[in-house]
Amino acid sequence: MFRLSDKGWLRLAILTGALLVITNLVMNVGEEYLRERFEGMRRKAYFENVISRKGLSLKEARHWRSVEDRENQEAPVIK
Amino acid sequence: MGTEVQCTLCPTECELENHQVGGCKVRINRDGTLYSLVYGKPCAVQVDPIEKKPFYHVLPGAKAFSIATVGCVLGCKFCQNWQISQALPEESEHRDLDPDEVVRGALYYGCQTVTYTYTEPTVFYEYMYDTALLVRKFGLLNSVHTCGYINQEPLRELAPLLNAADVDLKAFTEDFYGRICGGRLKPVLEAIVTLREMGVWLEITNLVIPTLNDDPKEIRDMCRWLVENAGPDTPIHFSRFFPYYKLKNLPPTPIETLNMAQQTAREAGLRYAYIGNIRQSGENTYCPSCGKLLIERIGYFVKQNLLQEGACPYCKSSIAGVWDQT
Numbered sequence: 001m002f003r004l005s006d007k008g009w010l011r012l013a014i015l016t017g018a019l020l021v022i023t024n025l026v027m028n029v030g031e032e033y034l035r036e037r038f039e040g041m042r043r044k045a046y047f048e049n050v051i052s053r054k055g056l057s058l059k060e061a062r063h064w065r066s067v068e069d070r071e072n073q074e075a076p077v078i079k
Numbered sequence: 080m081g082t083e084v085q086c087t088l089c090p091t092e093c094e095l096e097n098h099q100v101g102g103c104k105v106r107i108n109r110d111g112t113l114y115s116l117v118y119g120k121p122c123a124v125q126v127d128p129i130e131k132k133p134f135y136h137v138l139p140g141a142k143a144f145s146i147a148t149v150g151c152v153l154g155c156k157f158c159q160n161w162q163i164s165q166a167l168p169e170e171s172e173h174r175d176l177d178p179d180e181v182v183r184g185a186l187y188y189g190c191q192t193v194t195y196t197y198t199e200p201t202v203f204y205e206y207m208y209d210t211a212l213l214v215r216k217f218g219l220l221n222s223v224h225t226c227g228y229i230n231q232e233p234l235r236e237l238a239p240l241l242n243a244a245d246v247d248l249k250a251f252t253e254d255f256y257g258r259i260c261g262g263r264l265k266p267v268l269e270a271i272v273t274l275r276e277m278g279v280w281l282e283i284t285n286l287v288i289p290t291l292n293d294d295p296k297e298i299r300d301m302c303r304w305l306v307e308n309a310g311p312d313t314p315i316h317f318s319r320f321f322p323y324y325k326l327k328n329l330p331p332t333p334i335e336t337l338n339m340a341q342q343t344a345r346e347a348g349l350r351y352a353y354i355g356n357i358r359q360s361g362e363n364t365y366c367p368s369c370g371k372l373l374i375e376r377i378g379y380f381v382k383q384n385l386l387q388e389g390a391c392p393y394c395k396s397s398i399a400g401v402w403d404q405t
Contacts, residue, residue, distance in 0.1 A: 043098035051107070051116065054169040059118030059205055061106055063233045067083040067094055 082111040089152040089201055089228050090266040103202040105150035105168050117148035118206045120173040122163050123197050126188045128379040132196055132224050133316050133355055134282055135364060136400030137243045139374055140381040143222065144185035147197035148173070148206065152228045154261040155249065156325035157288055164198040165324075178210035182217050191404055192220040192242070201229045204237070211240040220404060224284075227270035228262050234273055243280040243401055245316075246271055250285075250292035251301035259291060268304070275309050280401045283309070284316045284355070287332045287340055298340050302347035311348045312399035317341055319356035337361065350399075368396040 004012065082097040086106055093101040095108035105117045129143045149171045151164040158164050163171070176184070185193050193214045195207045200223050211221045222243040248267060249260055256264045274281050283305060287293050305313055317340040320332045337354045341361055344352035354361030364374035371393045375382040385392050389402040 040097060043096075047098045047107070047109070051169045056116040056168050056173075057118040057120055058109070058114045058116070061086070061088075061113040061115045062205055062208075063088040063230070064084050064086045064113035066111060067085050 082108070084108045084111060084113050086113055087230055088204055088233055090230055090263060091152060091228075092230075102154075103150045103152050103199075104166075105148065105202050115203065115205050116168045117150060117173070117203050119175060119177045120148055120168065121146045121176050121206075122149050122166070122171050122173045123147040124174060124176060124184070126190060127194070128381075129192060129194070129222070130376060130379040130381065132194055132222065132245050133284065133318075133353075134222060134243055134245060135316070135353055135362075135374070135376075136282065136314050136351065136398075136402075137222060137280060138191050138220070138401060138404065139384045139386075141191040142189060143192045143194040143196075144181065144188060144190040145194045145196050146176070146181060146210075147195070147200070148203040149198060150202035151199040151226075152201050152262070153199065153226055156259050157286065157291075157320060158324045159286075159321070160197050161324040178206065178213050181210050182213045182219070185214070185219055186217065190219070192222050194222045194224065196224040199226055199228070201225060201233075204229075204233060208237055208240070211237070215240055218404070220401070225270075226260075226262075227267040227274075229270055230266070231269065231273060234270055235277070238274060238277040238279055241274075241279045243282070244274050245282045245284055246274070247284050247286070248301065248305075251297050251304070252292075255292055268308070271305075272308050275313075281309055282314045282316065284318055285340070286318045286320050287336055288320045288326070289329050289332055289336065291329070293332070293336050293340070295339060295343055298343045299347055302344045302349050306348040311350050313349065314351035314353060315344050315349055316353045316355045317344070317361075319354070321356070334359070364398070366391040366394060366396055366398065369394040373398065 085092055085094045086101050091102050095101060097108055097110060100107045107114050107116055125145050127143050127145045129137055129141045132143060149163050149166040149168050181193060200207050214221050220242040221240055223241055224245045227246040253264045256262045317337050319337060322329055341352045341354055350367040358378060362376040363372055366373055369391060373386055373391060374384050386398060390397050
């Protein structure tokens with residue numbers, strides 16, 4: 001039977017708690033980034049495996065703009 | 080990153096990341112460039128009577144070469160064509176039909192107009208635009224049945240190519256558009272005004288849905304707005320609702336409600352108020368001056384057309400519309 005002293009139990013509890021806190025922090029920070037990456041990979045795979053194999057057209061569309069361009073245009077001018 | 084784009088075709092203005100498809104399901108961002116997936120890929124191609132669109136004041140009895148691709152800018156819960164409007168292009172059957180083949184088909188079948196219809200033509204804007212250019216060159220008319228949910232800039236580019244537009248004004252409240260259609264009313268009203276200003280012949284269709292948009296006051300307000308902003312000669316079609324798609328819990332529109340809407344429109348000052356999706360005399364055109372029958376219709380077919388050079392043969396009043404192809 002695995003036996004620990006009171007001090008040992010305390011250390012284990014602190015370690016577990018710290019591990020949980022760190023895992024939670026990493027997940028919170030990484031979730032957005034990872035989700036975006038996975039979502040992007042999923043979309044790309046869907047495009048390559050499904051959409052592009054269906055023989056649909058890829059005609060350049062009108063009436064669109066780069067979001068970065070728009071943000072640059074809308075940014076306040078600082079003199 | 081530099082690959083995010085914003086589609087500015089319809090008022091939804093989707094911001095799309097790489098390989099993301101817009102809410103219309105047919106426009107995709109690929110490496111920072113927006114592409115249409117349905118150019119030259121109609122899912123529906125058919126020769127219809129123009130009355131089916133419905134256009135009652137455009138070349139009565141004419142044949143309309145009608146095309147549509149999948150996709151829609153709205154997601155109306157009552158959509159009567161939801162099998163194609165809400166479908167994905169990669170999961171649907173389509174034909175390969177370039178703009179020149181559309182014109183060739185229209186000429187071959189003796190059609191006087193090419194109509195962009197069934198789903199929402201805004202989603203295949205590039206295909207419609209290129210086809211409309213060719214259609215004009217060959218002396219045919221361009222007509223469109225649209226929900227009017229399109230931004231002003233693309234609409235103003237397209238409008239000079241259009242001869243006639245039937246706009247689905249689905250209701251007259253922002254609440255209805257937001258809750259039932261997933262859109263907004265204001266851009267639709269702006270599109271109606273723009274089409275009118277730019278000389279496109281305009282007809283309005285209003286699908287009357289029990290309990291959702293059949294309030295007499297709302298219908299009266301809508302008709303008054305149309306009289307002021309589109310003119311009293313704008314025909315309005317009150318269409319009968321049938322329970323489809325996500326609104327199967329409601330009954331078909333009672334005939335009394337459609338009669339009430341027609342009467343309300345006339346009292347508000349609209350000279351040509353019709354009832355559609357139901358067989359009765361509400362489909363006929365009567366002279367607003369002398370009240371005589373001018374065009375008798377049975378369903379989508381014209382039984383008799385008594386108009387003489389766009390005027391009433393009895394009192395000689397001019398009847399607004401597009402009565403010849405020139």
